[in-house]
Amino acid sequence: xxxxxxxxxxxxxxxxxxxxxxxxxxxxxxxxxxxxxxxxxxxxxxxxxxxxxxxxxxxxxxxxxxxxxxxxxxxxxxxxxxxxxxxxxxxxxxxxxxxxxxxxxxxxxxxxxxxxxxxxxxxxxxxxxxxxxxxxxxxxxxxxxxxxxxxxxxxxxxxxxxxxxxxxxxxxxxxxxxxxxxxxxxxxx
Amino acid sequence: xxxxxxxxxxxxxxxxxxxxxxxxxxxxxxxxxxxxxxxxxxxxxxxxxxxxxxxxxxxxxxxxxxxxxxxxxxxxxxxxxxxxxxxxxxxxxxxxxxxxxxxxxxxxxxxxxxxxxxxxxxxxxxxxxxxxxxxxxxxxxxxxxxxxxxxxxxxxxxxxxxx
Numbered sequence: 001x002x003x004x005x006x007x008x009x010x011x012x013x014x015x016x017x018x019x020x021x022x023x024x025x026x027x028x029x030x031x032x033x034x035x036x037x038x039x040x041x042x043x044x045x046x047x048x049x050x051x052x053x054x055x056x057x058x059x060x061x062x063x064x065x066x067x068x069x070x071x072x073x074x075x076x077x078x079x080x081x082x083x084x085x086x087x088x089x090x091x092x093x094x095x096x097x098x099x100x101x102x103x104x105x106x107x108x109x110x111x112x113x114x115x116x117x118x119x120x121x122x123x124x125x126x127x128x129x130x131x132x133x134x135x136x137x138x139x140x141x142x143x144x145x146x147x148x149x150x151x152x153x154x155x156x157x158x159x160x161x162x163x164x165x166x167x168x169x170x171x172x173x174x175x176x177x178x179x180x181x182x183x184x185x186x187x188x189x
Numbered sequence: 190x191x192x193x194x195x196x197x198x199x200x201x202x203x204x205x206x207x208x209x210x211x212x213x214x215x216x217x218x219x220x221x222x223x224x225x226x227x228x229x230x231x232x233x234x235x236x237x238x239x240x241x242x243x244x245x246x247x248x249x250x251x252x253x254x255x256x257x258x259x260x261x262x263x264x265x266x267x268x269x270x271x272x273x274x275x276x277x278x279x280x281x282x283x284x285x286x287x288x289x290x291x292x293x294x295x296x297x298x299x300x301x302x303x304x305x306x307x308x309x310x311x312x313x314x315x316x317x318x319x320x321x322x323x324x325x326x327x328x329x330x331x332x333x334x335x336x337x338x339x340x341x342x343x344x345x346x347x348x349x350x351x352x
Contacts, residue, residue: 034305041303112274138278145303146275147261 040155041143045133057131073155079113080121088168096130108132157185
Protein backbone atom coordinates (compact mmCIF):
# COMPACT_ATOMS: atom_id res chain seq x y z
CA UNK A 1 0.00 0.00 0.00
CA UNK A 2 1.20 3.48 -0.79
CA UNK A 3 0.92 5.08 2.67
CA UNK A 4 1.72 8.57 1.44
CA UNK A 5 -1.09 8.45 -1.08
CA UNK A 6 -3.52 6.96 1.45
CA UNK A 7 -2.71 9.69 4.02
CA UNK A 8 -3.25 12.38 1.40
CA UNK A 9 -6.60 10.86 0.39
CA UNK A 10 -7.76 10.73 4.02
CA UNK A 11 -6.52 14.26 4.69
CA UNK A 12 -8.59 15.56 1.77
CA UNK A 13 -11.71 13.48 2.19
CA UNK A 14 -12.06 13.55 6.02
CA UNK A 15 -12.94 17.26 6.29
CA UNK A 16 -15.46 16.94 3.43
CA UNK A 17 -17.11 13.88 5.01
CA UNK A 18 -17.07 15.65 8.41
CA UNK A 19 -18.73 18.72 6.91
CA UNK A 20 -21.42 16.62 5.21
CA UNK A 21 -21.99 14.68 8.44
CA UNK A 22 -22.36 17.95 10.37
CA UNK A 23 -24.87 19.12 7.76
CA UNK A 24 -26.99 16.03 8.37
CA UNK A 25 -27.31 16.92 12.06
CA UNK A 26 -28.85 20.29 11.26
CA UNK A 27 -32.42 21.06 10.22
CA UNK A 28 -32.25 23.46 7.27
CA UNK A 29 -35.64 24.87 8.30
CA UNK A 30 -34.36 25.95 11.72
CA UNK A 31 -32.80 29.26 10.85
CA UNK A 32 -31.84 31.68 13.61
CA UNK A 33 -33.98 34.76 13.49
CA UNK A 34 -32.34 38.13 14.11
CA UNK A 35 -35.57 39.44 15.66
CA UNK A 36 -35.39 38.21 19.31
CA UNK A 37 -34.10 41.07 21.45
CA UNK A 38 -35.15 43.70 18.93
CA UNK A 39 -38.22 45.93 19.02
CA UNK A 40 -41.19 44.02 17.63
CA UNK A 41 -42.32 45.33 14.23
CA UNK A 42 -45.44 47.46 14.64
CA UNK A 43 -48.65 46.35 13.00
CA UNK A 44 -52.16 47.59 12.60
CA UNK A 45 -54.45 44.88 11.24
CA UNK A 46 -58.19 44.35 10.93
CA UNK A 47 -59.99 41.67 12.92
CA UNK A 48 -61.86 39.06 10.83
CA UNK A 49 -62.44 36.44 13.54
CA UNK A 50 -63.60 38.02 16.79
CA UNK A 51 -62.48 35.51 19.39
CA UNK A 52 -64.60 34.50 22.36
CA UNK A 53 -65.63 35.80 25.77
CA UNK A 54 -63.55 38.50 27.42
CA UNK A 55 -60.79 38.28 24.76
CA UNK A 56 -63.27 39.03 21.94
CA UNK A 57 -63.00 42.03 19.62
CA UNK A 58 -65.50 43.20 17.03
CA UNK A 59 -64.98 42.15 13.41
CA UNK A 60 -63.42 45.07 11.56
CA UNK A 61 -61.74 46.47 14.67
CA UNK A 62 -58.08 47.27 14.28
CA UNK A 63 -55.51 45.50 16.42
CA UNK A 64 -52.43 47.64 16.93
CA UNK A 65 -49.33 46.34 18.63
CA UNK A 66 -48.88 49.79 20.12
CA UNK A 67 -52.31 49.42 21.71
CA UNK A 68 -50.95 46.61 23.89
CA UNK A 69 -48.03 48.55 25.36
CA UNK A 70 -46.98 47.15 28.75
CA UNK A 71 -48.62 43.78 28.03
CA UNK A 72 -47.18 40.54 26.79
CA UNK A 73 -48.43 39.85 23.28
CA UNK A 74 -48.43 36.44 21.62
CA UNK A 75 -48.57 36.74 17.84
CA UNK A 76 -49.33 33.49 16.08
CA UNK A 77 -49.17 33.22 12.29
CA UNK A 78 -51.45 30.51 10.95
CA UNK A 79 -53.37 29.40 7.87
CA UNK A 80 -56.28 27.11 7.11
CA UNK A 81 -54.10 25.05 4.73
CA UNK A 82 -51.47 24.49 7.43
CA UNK A 83 -51.70 21.01 8.95
CA UNK A 84 -49.35 21.76 11.87
CA UNK A 85 -51.56 24.70 12.87
CA UNK A 86 -54.20 22.14 13.86
CA UNK A 87 -51.78 20.61 16.38
CA UNK A 88 -51.27 23.83 18.32
CA UNK A 89 -54.73 25.34 17.99
CA UNK A 90 -56.24 23.95 21.19
CA UNK A 91 -53.13 24.81 23.25
CA UNK A 92 -53.10 28.39 22.03
CA UNK A 93 -56.82 28.82 22.65
CA UNK A 94 -56.49 27.45 26.21
CA UNK A 95 -53.48 29.61 27.04
CA UNK A 96 -55.16 32.74 25.63
CA UNK A 97 -57.99 32.32 28.12
CA UNK A 98 -55.92 31.28 31.11
CA UNK A 99 -53.36 34.09 30.74
CA UNK A 100 -55.83 36.88 29.86
CA UNK A 101 -56.17 38.06 33.47
CA UNK A 102 -52.40 38.18 33.82
CA UNK A 103 -52.13 40.74 31.03
CA UNK A 104 -51.24 38.47 28.13
CA UNK A 105 -52.97 39.14 24.80
CA UNK A 106 -53.08 36.67 21.92
CA UNK A 107 -53.46 37.64 18.27
CA UNK A 108 -53.75 35.23 15.36
CA UNK A 109 -52.53 36.48 12.00
CA UNK A 110 -53.94 34.74 8.94
CA UNK A 111 -51.07 34.10 6.56
CA UNK A 112 -51.43 33.75 2.80
CA UNK A 113 -55.03 32.64 3.01
CA UNK A 114 -58.57 33.79 2.42
CA UNK A 115 -60.80 35.17 5.14
CA UNK A 116 -63.63 32.72 4.33
CA UNK A 117 -61.27 29.72 4.55
CA UNK A 118 -59.91 31.03 7.85
CA UNK A 119 -63.41 31.42 9.31
CA UNK A 120 -64.44 27.95 8.12
CA UNK A 121 -61.27 26.47 9.66
CA UNK A 122 -61.96 28.13 13.03
CA UNK A 123 -65.47 26.74 12.89
CA UNK A 124 -64.16 23.24 12.08
CA UNK A 125 -61.69 23.46 14.97
CA UNK A 126 -64.48 24.31 17.41
CA UNK A 127 -63.72 28.03 17.74
CA UNK A 128 -60.77 30.20 18.64
CA UNK A 129 -60.74 32.04 21.96
CA UNK A 130 -58.59 34.96 20.75
CA UNK A 131 -59.12 37.31 17.81
CA UNK A 132 -57.49 36.74 14.44
CA UNK A 133 -56.58 39.47 11.98
CA UNK A 134 -55.96 39.71 8.26
CA UNK A 135 -52.52 40.51 6.87
CA UNK A 136 -53.07 41.93 3.40
CA UNK A 137 -50.14 41.30 1.06
CA UNK A 138 -48.34 39.44 3.90
CA UNK A 139 -46.51 42.63 4.84
CA UNK A 140 -46.63 41.93 8.57
CA UNK A 141 -45.45 38.35 7.95
CA UNK A 142 -42.45 39.69 6.02
CA UNK A 143 -41.85 42.28 8.74
CA UNK A 144 -41.62 39.39 11.21
CA UNK A 145 -39.25 37.46 8.94
CA UNK A 146 -41.69 34.60 8.50
CA UNK A 147 -40.50 31.37 6.83
CA UNK A 148 -43.76 29.49 7.06
CA UNK A 149 -46.62 28.62 9.36
CA UNK A 150 -47.14 28.09 12.16
CA UNK A 151 -44.76 30.55 13.76
CA UNK A 152 -45.32 32.19 17.13
CA UNK A 153 -43.72 35.33 18.51
CA UNK A 154 -43.76 36.32 22.17
CA UNK A 155 -43.46 40.06 22.64
CA UNK A 156 -42.45 41.21 26.09
CA UNK A 157 -43.92 44.08 28.10
CA UNK A 158 -41.25 46.45 26.79
CA UNK A 159 -42.25 45.76 23.19
CA UNK A 160 -39.32 43.53 22.26
CA UNK A 161 -39.47 40.15 20.58
CA UNK A 162 -38.63 37.83 23.47
CA UNK A 163 -39.00 34.49 21.70
CA UNK A 164 -39.76 33.06 18.29
CA UNK A 165 -41.09 29.54 17.87
CA UNK A 166 -41.09 27.76 14.52
CA UNK A 167 -43.64 24.97 14.18
CA UNK A 168 -46.53 24.04 16.46
CA UNK A 169 -46.12 25.33 20.00
CA UNK A 170 -47.32 23.31 22.99
CA UNK A 171 -49.22 24.67 25.99
CA UNK A 172 -46.38 23.50 28.23
CA UNK A 173 -43.71 25.45 26.37
CA UNK A 174 -45.99 28.44 26.00
CA UNK A 175 -46.73 28.45 29.76
CA UNK A 176 -43.03 28.13 30.59
CA UNK A 177 -42.13 31.06 28.34
CA UNK A 178 -45.05 33.23 29.47
CA UNK A 179 -44.40 32.55 33.16
CA UNK A 180 -40.74 33.51 32.67
CA UNK A 181 -41.72 36.72 30.92
CA UNK A 182 -44.28 37.58 33.60
CA UNK A 183 -41.67 36.98 36.33
CA UNK A 184 -39.13 39.15 34.49
CA UNK A 185 -41.76 41.84 34.01
CA UNK A 186 -42.65 41.78 37.70
CA UNK A 187 -38.96 42.19 38.65
CA UNK A 188 -38.46 45.13 36.31
CA UNK A 189 -39.58 48.36 38.05
CA UNK B 190 -3.58 24.37 -25.35
CA UNK B 191 -1.08 23.55 -22.61
CA UNK B 192 -2.05 22.43 -19.10
CA UNK B 193 -1.01 25.85 -17.82
CA UNK B 194 -3.25 27.51 -20.41
CA UNK B 195 -6.23 25.37 -19.40
CA UNK B 196 -5.61 26.19 -15.73
CA UNK B 197 -5.35 29.91 -16.44
CA UNK B 198 -8.59 29.85 -18.43
CA UNK B 199 -10.36 27.96 -15.61
CA UNK B 200 -9.16 30.46 -13.00
CA UNK B 201 -10.17 33.42 -15.19
CA UNK B 202 -13.63 31.98 -15.80
CA UNK B 203 -14.03 31.31 -12.08
CA UNK B 204 -13.00 34.87 -11.16
CA UNK B 205 -14.79 36.80 -13.90
CA UNK B 206 -17.67 34.41 -14.54
CA UNK B 207 -19.44 33.63 -17.77
CA UNK B 208 -22.46 35.88 -18.21
CA UNK B 209 -25.68 33.98 -18.86
CA UNK B 210 -27.81 35.29 -21.68
CA UNK B 211 -30.37 37.64 -20.17
CA UNK B 212 -28.73 37.54 -16.74
CA UNK B 213 -28.84 40.77 -14.75
CA UNK B 214 -25.67 42.82 -14.48
CA UNK B 215 -23.52 42.03 -11.43
CA UNK B 216 -24.04 44.19 -8.39
CA UNK B 217 -21.20 46.48 -7.58
CA UNK B 218 -20.63 48.49 -4.47
CA UNK B 219 -18.55 51.51 -3.68
CA UNK B 220 -17.49 53.76 -6.51
CA UNK B 221 -19.55 52.19 -9.26
CA UNK B 222 -22.37 54.39 -10.54
CA UNK B 223 -25.76 53.42 -9.10
CA UNK B 224 -28.11 51.51 -11.34
CA UNK B 225 -31.04 53.28 -9.80
CA UNK B 226 -31.09 56.65 -8.19
CA UNK B 227 -33.63 57.13 -5.46
CA UNK B 228 -34.09 60.82 -6.15
CA UNK B 229 -35.03 60.57 -9.80
CA UNK B 230 -35.91 56.91 -10.11
CA UNK B 231 -33.95 56.67 -13.36
CA UNK B 232 -30.87 54.92 -14.62
CA UNK B 233 -27.88 57.21 -15.07
CA UNK B 234 -28.08 58.57 -18.58
CA UNK B 235 -31.73 57.67 -19.04
CA UNK B 236 -34.01 60.49 -20.07
CA UNK B 237 -35.32 62.09 -16.89
CA UNK B 238 -39.05 62.60 -16.58
CA UNK B 239 -40.09 59.89 -19.05
CA UNK B 240 -42.36 57.48 -17.16
CA UNK B 241 -41.42 54.48 -19.33
CA UNK B 242 -37.71 54.90 -18.65
CA UNK B 243 -38.36 55.37 -14.94
CA UNK B 244 -40.53 52.25 -14.76
CA UNK B 245 -38.03 50.11 -16.65
CA UNK B 246 -35.21 51.28 -14.35
CA UNK B 247 -37.37 50.50 -11.33
CA UNK B 248 -38.18 47.05 -12.71
CA UNK B 249 -34.52 46.40 -13.50
CA UNK B 250 -33.47 47.25 -9.95
CA UNK B 251 -36.34 45.24 -8.49
CA UNK B 252 -35.29 42.23 -10.57
CA UNK B 253 -31.67 42.68 -9.58
CA UNK B 254 -32.45 42.85 -5.86
CA UNK B 255 -34.96 39.99 -6.06
CA UNK B 256 -32.26 37.85 -7.70
CA UNK B 257 -29.98 38.46 -4.72
CA UNK B 258 -32.47 37.46 -2.04
CA UNK B 259 -33.31 33.91 -1.03
CA UNK B 260 -36.93 32.80 -1.08
CA UNK B 261 -37.78 31.82 2.53
CA UNK B 262 -40.26 29.11 1.54
CA UNK B 263 -38.22 27.49 -1.25
CA UNK B 264 -35.10 25.36 -1.51
CA UNK B 265 -32.28 27.56 -2.72
CA UNK B 266 -34.36 29.73 -5.08
CA UNK B 267 -34.16 33.47 -5.27
CA UNK B 268 -37.37 35.41 -4.78
CA UNK B 269 -37.04 36.43 -8.44
CA UNK B 270 -37.12 32.79 -9.57
CA UNK B 271 -39.74 31.57 -7.12
CA UNK B 272 -43.42 31.38 -8.13
CA UNK B 273 -44.55 31.29 -4.47
CA UNK B 274 -46.94 33.96 -3.25
CA UNK B 275 -44.58 35.06 -0.48
CA UNK B 276 -41.78 35.62 -3.02
CA UNK B 277 -44.20 37.56 -5.21
CA UNK B 278 -45.15 39.79 -2.28
CA UNK B 279 -41.49 40.25 -1.42
CA UNK B 280 -40.85 41.43 -4.97
CA UNK B 281 -43.77 43.84 -4.64
CA UNK B 282 -42.34 45.07 -1.35
CA UNK B 283 -38.93 45.68 -2.96
CA UNK B 284 -40.63 47.66 -5.74
CA UNK B 285 -42.68 49.68 -3.22
CA UNK B 286 -39.63 50.47 -1.11
CA UNK B 287 -37.63 51.60 -4.15
CA UNK B 288 -40.57 53.68 -5.35
CA UNK B 289 -40.73 55.27 -1.89
CA UNK B 290 -37.15 56.46 -2.37
CA UNK B 291 -35.16 53.81 -0.56
CA UNK B 292 -31.82 52.84 -2.06
CA UNK B 293 -30.99 49.23 -3.02
CA UNK B 294 -28.72 49.07 0.04
CA UNK B 295 -31.63 50.17 2.26
CA UNK B 296 -33.82 47.42 0.78
CA UNK B 297 -31.10 44.79 1.28
CA UNK B 298 -30.62 46.00 4.88
CA UNK B 299 -34.38 45.72 5.51
CA UNK B 300 -34.45 42.06 4.51
CA UNK B 301 -31.24 41.24 6.42
CA UNK B 302 -32.79 42.94 9.45
CA UNK B 303 -35.83 40.66 9.24
CA UNK B 304 -34.31 37.37 8.08
CA UNK B 305 -30.64 37.66 8.93
CA UNK B 306 -27.78 37.26 6.46
CA UNK B 307 -29.31 33.94 5.47
CA UNK B 308 -31.59 35.89 3.12
CA UNK B 309 -28.61 36.94 0.96
CA UNK B 310 -27.89 34.31 -1.69
CA UNK B 311 -24.31 35.55 -1.82
CA UNK B 312 -23.07 36.04 1.76
CA UNK B 313 -20.91 39.06 2.54
CA UNK B 314 -17.24 38.25 1.83
CA UNK B 315 -16.03 38.74 5.40
CA UNK B 316 -15.10 36.60 8.40
CA UNK B 317 -15.97 32.91 8.16
CA UNK B 318 -17.95 33.60 4.95
CA UNK B 319 -14.59 33.99 3.17
CA UNK B 320 -14.26 30.19 3.25
CA UNK B 321 -17.14 29.96 0.75
CA UNK B 322 -15.30 32.28 -1.62
CA UNK B 323 -11.79 30.91 -1.20
CA UNK B 324 -12.36 27.15 -1.14
CA UNK B 325 -13.41 26.89 -4.83
CA UNK B 326 -10.21 28.64 -5.95
CA UNK B 327 -8.14 26.52 -3.60
CA UNK B 328 -9.81 23.42 -5.03
CA UNK B 329 -9.07 24.61 -8.58
CA UNK B 330 -5.41 25.25 -7.70
CA UNK B 331 -4.95 21.90 -5.94
CA UNK B 332 -6.86 20.03 -8.64
CA UNK B 333 -4.88 21.81 -11.36
CA UNK B 334 -1.61 20.91 -9.63
CA UNK B 335 -2.65 17.25 -9.43
CA UNK B 336 -3.65 17.21 -13.12
CA UNK B 337 -0.43 18.96 -14.08
CA UNK B 338 1.73 16.50 -12.13
CA UNK B 339 -0.13 13.51 -13.53
CA UNK B 340 0.17 14.74 -17.12
CA UNK B 341 3.89 15.41 -16.56
CA UNK B 342 4.33 11.88 -15.24
CA UNK B 343 2.49 10.39 -18.23
CA UNK B 344 4.47 12.34 -20.78
CA UNK B 345 7.76 11.46 -18.99
CA UNK B 346 6.91 7.73 -19.09
CA UNK B 347 5.59 7.79 -22.66
CA UNK B 348 7.77 10.23 -24.57
CA UNK B 349 6.45 11.18 -27.99
CA UNK B 350 8.57 9.35 -30.59
CA UNK B 351 10.47 11.65 -32.94
CA UNK B 352 8.82 11.88 -36.37
